[in-house]
Amino acid sequence: MRPLLLPLLLVALAGCALQPSGLRELQAQEGAQELQTTFIVVRHAEKLAGGAEDPPLDGDGQARAQALAQTLAEVPLQAVYSTPTRRTRETAAPVAAAMGLEVRDYDPGLAPSELATMLHIRHAGDTVLLVGHSNTVPGIVTALCACPVDPLTEEDYGDLYLVRLSADGEATMERGRF
Secondary structure: OHHHHHHHHHHHHHHHHHOOHHHHHHHHOOOOOOOOEEEEEEEOOOEOOOOOOOOOEOHHHHHHHHHHHHHOOOOOOOEEEEOOOHHHHHHHHHHHHHHOOOEEEOOOOOOHHHHHHHHHHHOOOOEEEEEEOOOOHHHHHHHHHOOOOOOOOOOOOOEEEEEEEOOOOOEEEEEEEO
16 A cells, blocks of 8 residues: 555645646636636546556556546536546546546547537536547547647656637637646
């Protein structure tokens, strides 16, 4: 148990220091009247190596999933989405549990533009977490905000994209870490 505490603490502290300023604003503006839609998009946490078809999170990944839950603890989420894989669901689960929400599946094979349209329609005015993969997160973020996003590599973990859509349709995107 002790060997996991230090990595968990370090990940949590790093997440607090590097979270996008927009998350702090979301926490502070919970009762704001302006209709704003916010999407928080992350890649799943570190997975167990070994080539399993649907690997679970490893110890670092479990710590990172807990750090994500701590980072978003004061953010008023209305929905949590994940692909139907173990690693994405295990990344989303601590956040959903803390918020009393269920993890909803989305199809990772769906075109990012179709997913973005569905999310915009279902969640106007909401704050939503989406957990995806290195090969889907950049496309999803681009589709949500119509802004360019650099590709992720297999080694990229802990990036958090905060996409905000104002009532007048203006989109902004911040990239941070958790």
